[in-house]
Amino acid sequence: MRLVDLLLACAALVGPAATAAAAPPRDPLGSPMWDFHARRLFGSDPVVFDEAVAVTIPPIAENQRVFPVTVDARKLAGVKRIVLFGDLNPIPVAVDFRPTGAAPFIATRIKLDQRTPVRAAVQTLDGTWHVAGSWIDAAGGGCSAPPVSRVKGDWADHLGEVRGGAWRDGIDTRLRVTIRHPMDTGLVENIAAYNVDRLTVSDEAGQRLAEMTVYGSVAEDPAFTFIVPGTGSGAFAIAAHDSNGLAFSGTARSAPGPAPALRK
Amino acid sequence: MKVTRRGFIAAALAASTPLGAETFAGSYAPDAEPIGQGIWLVRGADEAIGFANGGAIANSVILATDAGPLIVDPGPSRRYGEALSALAARLTGKPPARVFVTHLHPDHSFGAGAFDPRIVAALAGTRVELDRDGAGFSDAMYRLLVDWMRGTEVPRPGLALTPGPLAIGGRIVRVMALAGHSAADLALLDESTGTLIAGDLVFHDRAPATPHADLALWRHSLAALASTPHRQLVPGHGPLDPTAAAIAQTRDWLDWLEQALRDAVASGLDMTEAGSLPIPSRFAAVKAARYELQRSVAHLYPRFEAELLPRIDS
Ligand SMILES: [Zn+2]
Numbered sequence: 001m002r003l004v005d006l007l008l009a010c011a012a013l014v015g016p017a018a019t020a021a022a023a024p025p026r027d028p029l030g031s032p033m034w035d036f037h038a039r040r041l042f043g044s045d046p047v048v049f050d051e052a053v054a055v056t057i058p059p060i061a062e063n064q065r066v067f068p069v070t071v072d073a074r075k076l077a078g079v080k081r082i083v084l085f086g087d088l089n090p091i092p093v094a095v096d097f098r099p100t101g102a103a104p105f106i107a108t109r110i111k112l113d114q115r116t117p118v119r120a121a122v123q124t125l126d127g128t129w130h131v132a133g134s135w136i137d138a139a140g141g142g143c144s145a146p147p148v149s150r151v152k153g154d155w156a157d158h159l160g161e162v163r164g165g166a167w168r169d170g171i172d173t174r175l176r177v178t179i180r181h182p183m184d185t186g187l188v189e190n191i192a193a194y195n196v197d198r199l200t201v202s203d204e205a206g207q208r209l210a211e212m213t214v215y216g217s218v219a220e221d222p223a224f225t226f227i228v229p230g231t232g233s234g235a236f237a238i239a240a241h242d243s244n245g246l247a248f249s250g251t252a253r254s255a256p257g258p259a260p261a262l263r264k
Numbered sequence: 265m266k267v268t269r270r271g272f273i274a275a276a277l278a279a280s281t282p283l284g285a286e287t288f289a290g291s292y293a294p295d296a297e298p299i300g301q302g303i304w305l306v307r308g309a310d311e312a313i314g315f316a317n318g319g320a321i322a323n324s325v326i327l328a329t330d331a332g333p334l335i336v337d338p339g340p341s342r343r344y345g346e347a348l349s350a351l352a353a354r355l356t357g358k359p360p361a362r363v364f365v366t367h368l369h370p371d372h373s374f375g376a377g378a379f380d381p382r383i384v385a386a387l388a389g390t391r392v393e394l395d396r397d398g399a400g401f402s403d404a405m406y407r408l409l410v411d412w413m414r415g416t417e418v419p420r421p422g423l424a425l426t427p428g429p430l431a432i433g434g435r436i437v438r439v440m441a442l443a444g445h446s447a448a449d450l451a452l453l454d455e456s457t458g459t460l461i462a463g464d465l466v467f468h469d470r471a472p473a474t475p476h477a478d479l480a481l482w483r484h485s486l487a488a489l490a491s492t493p494h495r496q497l498v499p500g501h502g503p504l505d506p507t508a509a510a511i512a513q514t515r516d517w518l519d520w521l522e523q524a525l526r527d528a529v530a531s532g533l534d535m536t537e538a539g540s541l542p543i544p545s546r547f548a549a550v551k552a553a554r555y556e557l558q559r560s561v562a563h564l565y566p567r568f569e570a571e572l573l574p575r576i577d578s
Contacts, residue, residue, distance in 0.1 A: 056536045060555075062475075062562035068535035107534035139407050163573035167532035174532045177576075178569060223569065225534040238576075250576035 025049065029117045029135060033087040041083060041093075041121060042129050050130035052076050055120045061112050061138040065145065066219045069094075070107040071120040074227075078125035079104035088116035090143050090187055091217035099226075101209035102201065103172065107225035111185070111217050112138035146191060147182040147220040155182045162238065162250035168231040175201065177238050178223040179248055185216040196222055196248075199240040203233035214240075288411040290318055292347040294339075296355055299496065300457035302328035302435070304355060305504055306348065310470045310551040313340070313371055318412040319405065320344055322371040325461050325498055326352045327454060331433025332361030336452060336461050337500075338375030338384075341409065342416040345378025362432055365421055366463030366500065367446040368393040368476070370401040376419035385423035387441050389448025393476075394419055425450065440492070444482025445472075445500075451489060458495030465489060468502030468510035469549050471556035472517050474563045479522050486515050502551075513550075520544060521557070525564055529572045535565050 024038030024047050038047060052075040061067050073079050082097040082104060094110045104122065112118075119133030149155035164177035179196060186193025193216055201210040210226055228236070231254070240248040296304035306324040309317040319340030326348075327334040333352040338345040345363075352360050365373045365386040373394065376384045386394075398418030406413045427441045438453040445464040452461040464473065465485050489497075490511050497505040499514075528538040539558040547553050 056540075058536065058539050058558045058562070060558065062559045066562065066566060068539075068561075070534060070536040107536065109535065139404055160577070161575060162577045163569070164576050165532060165573055176532050176534070176573065178573060221566065221570075223534070223566075225532070237578075249578045251578050252576050 029119075029133065031087045031117045033092075034117075037085065037087055037092060041085070045123070046128045047121075048128060048130055050076075050122075050132060053120055053122050053130050053132035055118065055133045057118055057134065057136055061136050064112040064138045065148070066109045067112050067118075067136070067138070068107070068109045069118055069120075070225075071105065071122075073104035073120070073122040073130070076104060076122060076124055076130060079122055080125055081123040082106055083121045083123075084108070084110070084119070085121070086110065086112065086116040086118050086217065089113050089217050091185060091215050093215050094217045095215065096213040098211045099209070100211060101203070101207055101228065102175075103227040103229055105225075105227045106212075109219035109223055111143045111219055112136065113143040114138055143185045143217060144187045146188045147184065149180075149182050149220060150184070150188075150191065155180075160246065160248040162240075162248055164238065164250060164252040166236055166252045166254040168254050170231070171229075173228045173231050173233065173236075173254060175226040175228060175236050175252055176223070177201075177226075177250065177252060178221060179240055180221050181242065183216055183218055183220045183222060194243055196240050196242045199224070199238065201226060201228075202237045202239075203228070204235050205233070206237075209236070290412060292318055292320060292339075292344045294320070294324070294344070294347050294351050296326060296351055299498070299504055300454075300459060302356075303454060303457050303459055305498055306351070307503070308339075308371070308501060310502055312552060312555055313405075313408060315409060315412070318344065319371055319374075319409050322369075322464075322500055323498055323502075324348055325459075326355060327435060327437070328356045329361060329433030329435040332356065332358035334362045334364065334432060334435070334437070335360050335379075336364045336498075337366055337372040337463070338363050338378060340371045340374050340405065341413050342375065342377040343412065343414065345375030348375060349378055362423075364425075364450060364452060365390060365419060366450045366452075366461075367448060368397060368401075369446065369464065369473075370405050372464070372500070373419050374401070374405060374413075374416050376421060377415070377417045381420055381422035383423070384419065384421040385425050386421035387448040387450050388424045389441075389443070390446070390450070391421055391424065393447055394421075429455075440488070442485035442488060444478050444480075444485045445474075446476040447478075449485060451485075453492060453494060458493070460489060460492060460494035460497045462489055462497055462499055462510075464500035466497060466499040466505075466510050466514050467517070468497075468499040468505050468513065470499075470502040470551045471547070471553045472514055472521075473556055474521075474560045477560075477563065479518055479564075482518060483515065486511055486518075517547065517550070520547075521560055522564075525561065525568055526572060529565070529568045535561050538565055 027034035054072040056070040122130045158180040161180040184194040195216040304326040308321040325336040333356040440451040
């Protein structure tokens with residue numbers, strides 16, 4: 001698949017095409033791909049750069065296959081969607097997250113293929129996109145190197161193993177889930193794209209808390225952290241699906257008592 | 265024209281940096297500090313590898329022998345190795361007789377290209393690791409250091425070391441084959457001065473780096489070093505240690521690091537949060553502490569998650 005096809009394919013999945021949209025605002029990061037992504041992702045919706053969206057990344061990309069990103073938009077009210085993307089990644093969008101009951105917070109790891117802005121675009125109920133992010137320097141190889149489990153050859157033995165847990169901190173419940181999956185990008189010779197493409201979280205009562213579309217630029221063995229307001233639900237059902245139609249599921253239960261204190 | 269990946273990257277970077285090929289005037293000026301009879305320490309900067317320091321961040325040691333000087337760790341680049349070779353020749357009046365590479369990491373090993381491979385010695389495991397990871401290191405080093413790296417190739421040490429005493433030109437160095445910082449870590453004891461040259465098994469007032477670490481093996485090696493009688497210790501990074509503090513400090517950091525990251529996994533933290541954990545005040549004098557903590561999160565966290573988070577498949 002050519003780069004431009006991928007860009008268009010990804011973009012088409014996540015947003016209305018711009019018709020006669022106003023030009024997006026000037027990018028404080030000066031990215032060569034900003035206009036392209038802004039038009040495809042946001043269409044004619046209003047866009048603002050907003051410090052209320054906190055995108056936390058390490059200052060160096062020590063491992064470009066597993067680059068952690070935390071997006072915290074809890075300072076904004078009425079968040080309906082969070083799109084995490086790297087402008088210059090061959091698969092720009094990593095996750096498209098709808099926090100239908102969870103807090104507007106998501107932590108995960110992505111692949112980096114070169115120096116790129118890493119951004120979150122957070123859409124509020126009024127339709128406005130609130131955008132924040134920063135550049136990260138990376139040498140490359142995140143998307144175009146085979147996953148570690150492909151190299152080791154043991155990926156099929158562990159495919160779909162789900163690990164996780166839930167922690168109550170007195171106000172909220174924090175939920176973590178990891179799924180063993182090669183997350184093949186389709187950019188490595190002789191390995192077709194194969195990735196987890198959808199994940200949902202529901203509470204004990206069956207209420208949907210989070211829906212997420214997941215792309216091949218999420219790191220191998222994808223890991224996600226969610227925050228669910230309140231401490232009412234003792235168990236959370238996680239359901240995931242991959243691009244070959246396989247389904248994976250698990251139930252994370254709140255540990256009795258508080259999380260172990262962190263050592264000072 | 266054949267353009268190699270690293271050549272292309274170097275060219276692309278050179279074009280975008282004010283210190284491009286035409287204006288590059290950097291030169292290494294390694295400085296030797298005598299630390300005993302016929303032994304000198306050449307200190308690296310206690311920093312991360314960067315263009316400003318030319319990658320010269322690791323310590324090197326020069327030992328005089330009747331056959332010519334021995335050099336331990338030839339540094340990050342061919343040019344650094346050449347500068348070190350000239351320095352050793354100036355100090356001793358003879359060309360280098362032997363070069364020891366303590367482990368695979370490029371800040372220690374990539375200067376080996378300045379020497380005849382037939383006098384460059386390393387543990388057999390280090391040669392295997394260089395064959396595996398050398399090309400990747402080379403890409404990264406050329407990208408970061410650009411012109412400093414000119415002419416530098418992945419080292420291929422010609423001599424394999426085995427544990428035990430080694431006599432060269434009237435000097436006896438004891439070869440120790442250890443592991444834990446990498447899969448093969450060389451330490452050398454200079455018997456006449458009681459100087460233990462620990463490579464990156466020991467860091468001193470500079471935070472340990474863990475990209476290839478096996479923490480259990482590393483602790484085992486620290487115990488082996490601690491039980492080897494010596495008068496002073498040269499760490500891989502940081503100042504000379506005359507007091508046995510550096511082994512204990514390295515052990516303390518590794519113990520804290522592992523427990524802090526395990527607690528973080530068990531507390532439901534994600535990687536960016538773990539990288540922001542408070543660093544205990546007893547490490548206040550340790551340079552590059554936050555930087556190495558964040559690197560260690562990248563190296564170790566997914567492994568600890570796979571070990572500590574329970575299976576919840578339904
Ligand atoms: Zn090292």
